[in-house]
Amino acid sequence: MSIRLGGIFAGLLITAVLVLWSLVPGVYNFAFGPPAEKPASYAFYEHGEGPAGGFSFDGAFGKWDYAQLQRGYQIYKEVCRACHSLKFVSFRDLSELGYTDAEIDAEAATWTVPGIDPATGETTTRPGEPTDAFPLPFPNAIAAAAANNNAIPPDLSLMTKARHGGPNYVYSLLTGYGEPDPEKAKKIGFETPVGLYFNKHFPNVNIAMAPPLAIDGQVTYADGTEATIPQMATDVAAFLTWTAEPSLVERKQTGWFVLGFLLFATTLAFFSYKQIWAGMKPKKA
Numbered sequence: 001m002s003i004r005l006g007g008i009f010a011g012l013l014i015t016a017v018l019v020l021w022s023l024v025p026g027v028y029n030f031a032f033g034p035p036a037e038k039p040a041s042y043a044f045y046e047h048g049e050g051p052a053g054g055f056s057f058d059g060a061f062g063k064w065d066y067a068q069l070q071r072g073y074q075i076y077k078e079v080c081r082a083c084h085s086l087k088f089v090s091f092r093d094l095s096e097l098g099y100t101d102a103e104i105d106a107e108a109a110t111w112t113v114p115g116i117d118p119a120t121g122e123t124t125t126r127p128g129e130p131t132d133a134f135p136l137p138f139p140n141a142i143a144a145a146a147a148n149n150n151a152i153p154p155d156l157s158l159m160t161k162a163r164h165g166g167p168n169y170v171y172s173l174l175t176g177y178g179e180p181d182p183e184k185a186k187k188i189g190f191e192t193p194v195g196l197y198f199n200k201h202f203p204n205v206n207i208a209m210a211p212p213l214a215i216d217g218q219v220t221y222a223d224g225t226e227a228t229i230p231q232m233a234t235d236v237a238a239f240l241t242w243t244a245e246p247s248l249v250e251r252k253q254t255g256w257f258v259l260g261f262l263l264f265a266t267t268l269a270f271f272s273y274k275q276i277w278a279g280m281k282p283k284k285a
């Protein structure tokens with residue numbers, strides 16, 4: 001056997017020993033370690049699949065449904081804003097949802113934002129302007145926690161990016177409230193602590209947010225759409241997808257353009273290859 005082959009075998013042997021050795025602690029723990037303790041809530045969690053028909057922006061040809069985004073904004077404004085901020089979105093961004101400048105001026109003015117008295121420099125409040133971001137519902141985190149059973153309602157601007165499942169998760173969370181199966185709960189000794197609410201799509205199934213969408217017809221939609229709970233949940237989830245990624249539809253369309261360009265460039269490259277090699281005869285063996 002040549003020295004070279006011997007070297008390769010020695011290397012392979014060392015690698016094999018190292019790989020096996022690295023598995024030892026895992027195998028040991030698997031065999032003798034304590035069983036992984038699953039919390040009782042684990043028995044009730046259900047992965048949410050999102051709205052039945054999906055969203056208009058799903059898939060490679062997805063598009064915004066602007067009427068839906070406007071309805072979603074209405075839900076944020078009439079329901080969620082009591083507790084959740086939307087601090088990375090400004091009133092003027094709403095122009096992308098199809099509102100005119102005059103409508104945005106009027107809309108911004110219906111909100112109260114923090115301001116400064118120009119004469120004394122003291123902090124006051126004033127009506128919003130298009131360049132203002134959506135104001136915070138609570139002055140600080142302590143106030144937010146105190147009002148919500150010690151849980152701080154998170155900012156919603158980027159929520160659909162921050163949670164696995166994105167808009168499907170938000171939809172499922174909003175429609176996932178209910179009661180746990182009483183027999184099963186009794187058997188495993190599961191109880192929702194006082195001040196929390198059972199929600200089968202929240203990872204630990206006890207959430208500090210009271211069901212925000214509780215009855216059909218909770219809001220009256222300006223466009224006449226029937227405001228059922230699933231409808232409201234779909235609309236606000238769509239709106240929060242837009243706040244988190246306003247360029248989502250554009251991104252998908254750019255993708256198609258890039259694919260088309262690559263196809264064109266490949267065809268061009270193929271024909272120039274043909275052209276360049278046209279004069280060469282294949283070598284006879």
Ligand code: HEC
Pocket residue numbers: 075076079080081082083084148151152153154159163170173174206207208209210212213236
């Ligand atoms: C009464 C106050 C209140 C209202 C109104 C409210 N929420 Fe919440 N929300 C909370 C609190 C508190 C939490 C934190 C819950 C926790 O961590 O247990 C929360 C958490 C959330 C979460 C994050 C859940 C997670 O995975 O961490 C989402 C998403 C959410 N809310 C969406 C909404 C939407 C959409 C609306 C409007 C339809 C809304 N909320 C209305 C109080 C509220």
